[in-house]
Amino acid sequence: MTAMETGMVSNRYSVSRPFTSGRESCSGMASVQLSEAEKVYILHGIQDDLRVDGRGCEDYRCIEVETDVVSNTTGSARVKIGHTDVLVGVKAEMGIPKLGSPGEGYVEFFVDCSANATPEFEGRGGEELGTEIANVLYKIFDNKSSLNLKSLCIQPREHCWVLYIDVLLLECGGNLFDTISIAVKAALFNARIPKVRVLEDEEGAKDFELSDDPYDCMRLNVTNVPCIVTLSRIGHRHVVDATLQEEACSLASVLVSVTSKGVLTCMRKLGRGSLDPESIFEMIECRHKILRQFLGAIPAFWVQGKGATRGETSTQVPNFTHSSLFKDKYMHLHTQPYSAVCMSLSRESTAI
Amino acid sequence: MAPAKCCVPGERLCSLEDCAPGHGTYCKHGYIFASLSGYVVKKNDNGMMPVLSIVRDTDSHLLPVIGVTVTCKVMSINARFAKVQIMYIGSTALKTTFRGTIRKEDIRATEKDKVEVYKSFRPGDIVVAKVISLGDAQSNYLLTTAENELGVVVAHSEAGASMVPISWCEMQCPKTHIKEQRKVARVRAEYLQT
Amino acid sequence: MAPDSRRVRGPEESQSPLLYVPCSEAVAEVPRAVFARAGLLSQASGSAYLEMGGTKVLCAVWGPRGAPGRCRLQCELRWAPFSRRGPRSSPRQAGLLLQESLEAAVRLERYPRAELAVWALVLEERGCGLPLAVSAASLALADAGIEMYDLAVGGGLSRGPGGQLQPDPLDTEEESGATVYLSLLPALNQVSGLVCSGEWEGDSAVEAIKLCMEGCQRLYPVLQQSLVKATKRKIPEPQSG
């Protein structure tokens, strides 16, 4: 039996229920209004593996990554997928380790849905969505392997680095979660935490010495930092990297966060529809294919050790090309043609 | 007679070929499922396919829908509309009231431009009206009294006495014999208690 | 400023002593005993009480009542102050999860311009508070006579340190890391809510979800029975021929 249409509607092509909750799909706060005919058009295309912008169901849009954009931060990155534009700044500040884990530093997330993205976010309008995204980010980092928190500890019980990961939403064109997770990963990759030397005098008073040399710094191992893949259920298929229009057609989506080794670190159903268990298993399985696209696109983020110093990122990674949309040192990356990338990358992924 | 079967939401009742779905059921994959918890009742209309519905006697989750006749109380009036509280739907009393609006142009069917709200309703009147729209996010239910059977049924005069209708647009106080203007409903004979 | 000699000044920072209390290593009996009862509060439109192992959840539903706009399911899930030791999870997030799980089960289109308020309280938390709240809430909604596609049944699961999958975990087991929470519409075989956290390698997540669904299927008849009982208590049998 084919998977039942999400949201249980008896009419085959009616993709929306006439009266439903005021909250649209979770990431669709900045949602668009679509007519029934437009929805049917999108739905029919997706049944035939052809989306409005010419992509197949499991293709990403072009992903543009630019690192080191804000000099006031420890690490920063801007990621643009289609019309979704996200800026992430990581700031390392000294703090006291949490009681439960005295030998570790910790990470704090904050998501600012600025009014730039859509006027609805003005004032406190974006707070709800921001907290929701931050909660998801906490959840995907809530395990031992994502980030080596022990390396953030300076002195057990007394001092550690606190990484404030601040996400700024500049433009919202669908697929927020994926974009944000890539940007977080890129910003962590870019982060250079100054090395600290602890000096202790005779009385036991401690003094810290921060290294002045920008190259004498600690880099984070981001190999296991997960990326989120949101799969939206539309009709009888699922699509990755949905645009706002496609999100409006989808009643339910599954958010899967996955590391480069294919390990799931978090999974959530979003939206008000329901899903067939089989389709969920299908989506979980699909992550491997998506992962290969990612691996092909951004190997530097996945394999630590390449491009370790400032400025080298762009030259070491062959898939990055320069573009001058925002700035001259902009790195632009195109994941198409997907098949070619996947082929060349199966080798690389086995090496990891 | 065997006791009526009690069912819960999600329970599969029978195939669509055997019965027609009635109140409290929905169809999926060619079967009828229950969507309410209650008793299954099969009604056999002569020769037709039996209708399967779920009965809950205590049910009162009535919501105003378009076209239904409601009884309401006028809460406030201004130059453009009267605000009312819907208290009955048909002949069922509601547990919680709903707010509705009767706009000036919906008060009567003819000579709409000459209507004045204060000559039609006063706060405290009991009005029979019909729902014409559920309204949008900002507005309430929109009601109309533009039919002979719709309008004020109970009104009190300034002296506090229950007034008696004397024409379609006037009511009279039995104590003081002062006439007041109202959009009076011609109550259907079957509803009148004598 | 002169030091205050009359008072004993405490340390600048203080922590709850509960942090240092060792957790008792209880192992849940499988399956945990379930007690369900619907329709016990007279003030609410519908209500349900559900107990599993030591976890106790009370849920009440009000409505439908008039509200502008489209139909909304207003969900609130709270943990009673005495429900557990240590910090309680954020009620706001839990309410959203509850809402997401229930929305697919309720026929909201039947209630235009109305609001349904679902209010769940975890009286005692010994693991699986959220999934139990979902089950209790759908019982309460059905008890209130709200039209639903199916009962949403919640199920939880955690992976122990040895990698064994433990359905309906205790709170101590939930802390171990990897957990799955799922809400199922059993008659329609649809998943209306899903949250996995922790690391799941290979196909272990699929396996866990399947196990979780089995748990929901086991709980389903219990909920149905209690609902039938409540319906019979509440509603007189129709006298028609």
Next chain:
Amino acid sequence: MAGLELLSDQGYRVDGRKAGELRKIQARMGVFAQADGSAYIEQGNTKALAVVYGPHEIRGSRSKTLHDRAVVNCQYSMATFSTGERKRRPHGDRKSTEMTLHLKQTFEAAILTQLYPRSQIDIYVQILQADGGNYCTCVNAATLAIIDAGIPMRDYVCACSAGFIEDTPLADLSYVEEAAGGPQLALALLPKSDQIALLEMNSRLHEDHLERVMDAATKACKDVYAVLDQAVKEHLQEVSAMLGDRGMA
């Protein structure tokens, strides 16, 4: 402030500029597709992004409606990572509320609001990186965004700050110079008509010096104008070249 010499004997400032010299300005218009107008600007190390929506129907309560002109609605926010010390919230604090008000006043003076009665124009500015002259950078970014949105204005609004250190008026203060605590003046100017849209001064300055500082700020604003005008013209050429291509095909 001891130790830091803000103006060397040779007349050079900390970052090597002369007293009346601006920082390098780089601007780009039309950075976002979804907004009606947008612009990104860098003034030295200060980076700001401005987005304009509108004119559109009044959002929220209708009581804000003005019957003879458009409502200008602004929001100034700073990214939490934009400053040296992390900020707790991007907007809503006292300082950004004040900035919001200033921006609103500035642009109400410049936009031809009477052309759009009963409507609303939203201007949202975001500081991505702060290094002094935040208000001025925002005004310049917003001007470009409004031009990009095609909303008629009386003139460009060009803003620049000026300070007064060691008897010398300095134009376009950087963060280090601002932090030194001397008098500082922010000027938003309509350069063609020499009209002042907003003028604000902090700290103490002798009346006799005011004119010199004002002159420095005015000159700086006019310099900013030259740069902005250049950016707009380049953008127009780009856009018209693209349109031209389409016309040929």
